[in-house]
Amino acid sequence: DVKVTQSSRYLVKRTGEKVFLECVQDMDHENMFWYRQDPGLGLRLIYFSYDVKMKEKGDIPEGYSVSREKKERFSLILESASTNQTSMYLCASGGSVAYNEQFFGPGTRLTVL
Amino acid sequence: RKEVEQDPGPFNVPEGATVAFNCTYSNSASQSFFWYRQDCRKEPKLLMSVYSSGNEDGRFTAQLNRASQYISLLIRDSKLSDSATYLCVADGSARQLTFGSGTQLTVLP
Secondary structure, eight states: OOEEEEEEEEEEEEEEOOOOEEEEEEESSSSSEEEEETTTTTEEEEEEEETTTTOOOOOOTTTTTEEETTTTTEEEESSSSGGGGGGEEEEEEESSSSSOOOEOOEEEEEEEO | OEEEEEEOOOEEEEOOOOEEEEEEEEOOOOOOEEEEETTTTOEEEEEEEETOOOOOEEEEEEEETOOOOTTEEEEOOOOOOEEEEEEEEEOOOOOOOOOOOEEEEEEOO
């Protein structure tokens, strides 16, 4: 079974703090993704990566950055957290060319005070 | 217009009922389609991939209609444990996926 793990299930930070969310997958997938999910807005893609040291902006990259130094690890960084970044953050990985399904980690519920 | 649209529901059905969800997608170039299930406060989990002519997995049947650009999910003999939000998904550019906002299902005893 694919396993995607995220560093924290719940996180509380203060406005202006730098926040690191870590994601690790164990299936040697090339593709990794960061989403946020908010009530009524569904899943929105923040950033994704197809390879080590490669990153692409998704639909809502503002206020976020990412890092992919190793194939199995994809980090999401909030340089200066703001209250509107309070959300559920979901990491996903996927690797198949033929069937590009994605597998999600358990999510990190981030609250910014 | 949203790229993937679903009726948000909620659908409240009795145990044993058959329920169907429809979903439309706007990108005619989409090639891969999926249904994900998401329980409250949990991550989405892949329920089914939707193949070109549809496919069946136990009580679940998925259909794809490319001409009309819609995907359906049929659940037969509903169980209490089927209560969840069902996300319709289509692939977009490159290897990205576009998720619908989900349809909420509650199966009542």
